[in-house]
Amino acid sequence: MVADIPHPQIELSGIYTAYMGAELPVIRDLSLNIGKGEFVMVGGPNGAGKTTLLETINGMLYITHGSARVCGLDVTKQGVEVRKRTGYVIQSFAFDPLTPFTVEHVVMMGRYGILGCFRNPSEPDYRAAEEAMRMLDLEDLAEKPIGTLSGGQQQKVLIAQNLAKKPDIMLLDEPFSNLDLCTREFVSGVLEDISSQGCTVCMVSHAFDALPDKDLRIVVMDEGCIRLNTICHSSEVEDTIRRMTVVS
Numbered sequence: 001m002v003a004d005i006p007h008p009q010i011e012l013s014g015i016y017t018a019y020m021g022a023e024l025p026v027i028r029d030l031s032l033n034i035g036k037g038e039f040v041m042v043g044g045p046n047g048a049g050k051t052t053l054l055e056t057i058n059g060m061l062y063i064t065h066g067s068a069r070v071c072g073l074d075v076t077k078q079g080v081e082v083r084k085r086t087g088y089v090i091q092s093f094a095f096d097p098l099t100p101f102t103v104e105h106v107v108m109m110g111r112y113g114i115l116g117c118f119r120n121p122s123e124p125d126y127r128a129a130e131e132a133m134r135m136l137d138l139e140d141l142a143e144k145p146i147g148t149l150s151g152g153q154q155q156k157v158l159i160a161q162n163l164a165k166k167p168d169i170m171l172l173d174e175p176f177s178n179l180d181l182c183t184r185e186f187v188s189g190v191l192e193d194i195s196s197q198g199c200t201v202c203m204v205s206h207a208f209d210a211l212p213d214k215d216l217r218i219v220v221m222d223e224g225c226i227r228l229n230t231i232c233h234s235s236e237v238e239d240t241i242r243r244m245t246v247v248s
């Protein structure tokens, strides 16, 4: 276990999270503190509750017991505010080939949640969207219809969309799943940059070959609980997670 964080940005204490209509909670008595700007890898076997953890932090799921504070906000009461400050790249999303939006439209959608209803984007919104596209090297694709892009290109657009929000926390569910090694390294570098600028990065991933060359927090889950919460160098992440998830 790792030392306490004096002012955690994500503060979960004894939480239980249930899906609507489900008899039992998926996450059970889970406590986790994450500090501002940390780079966190969440691992564990299929069905361990990793996505459920991200969606709990984001205020998308029903927390039946315990306390959850994110950016100083009570997740159960201020979920909308939490989501304005949080980017969330969901797992394996693919656009319909006929989706009528271009890449720049889709990236700009990242601004609409914080803009509010019936307000047109203004200069700072266009700037944020352009910067996000530049960071992900998408400028040449800006006017292409999103549905005509490859899976990996669409994945980069979704990351850019969330970066355009300028989030305090970036949650990513298997962001590397469609990416080749070179692109994984590139995206990992972008995530490392935003984390060193103070954005907390919390990533679920089964791919360990393109992590930033530094110490990361590793959270290993199983059956809705945290089995390990430690800090180790990225080169040790795969072994650490493998040791914890080996079938006995």
Ligand SMILES: Nc1ncnc2c1ncn2[C@@H]1O[C@H](COP(=O)(O)OP(=O)(O)OP(=O)(O)O)[C@@H](O)[C@H]1O
Pocket: 019, 020, 022, 026, 044, 045, 046, 047, 048, 049, 050, 051, 052, 053
């Ligand atoms: N919408 C839902 N309604 C009810 N139960 C759900 C729902 N989504 C997930 N679950 C259940 O919650 C548990 C944890 O699922 P979750 O998607 O969080 O796992 P995971 O660790 O992200 O798995 P994977 O690595 O396969 O993506 C599973 O038992 C799953 O069946």
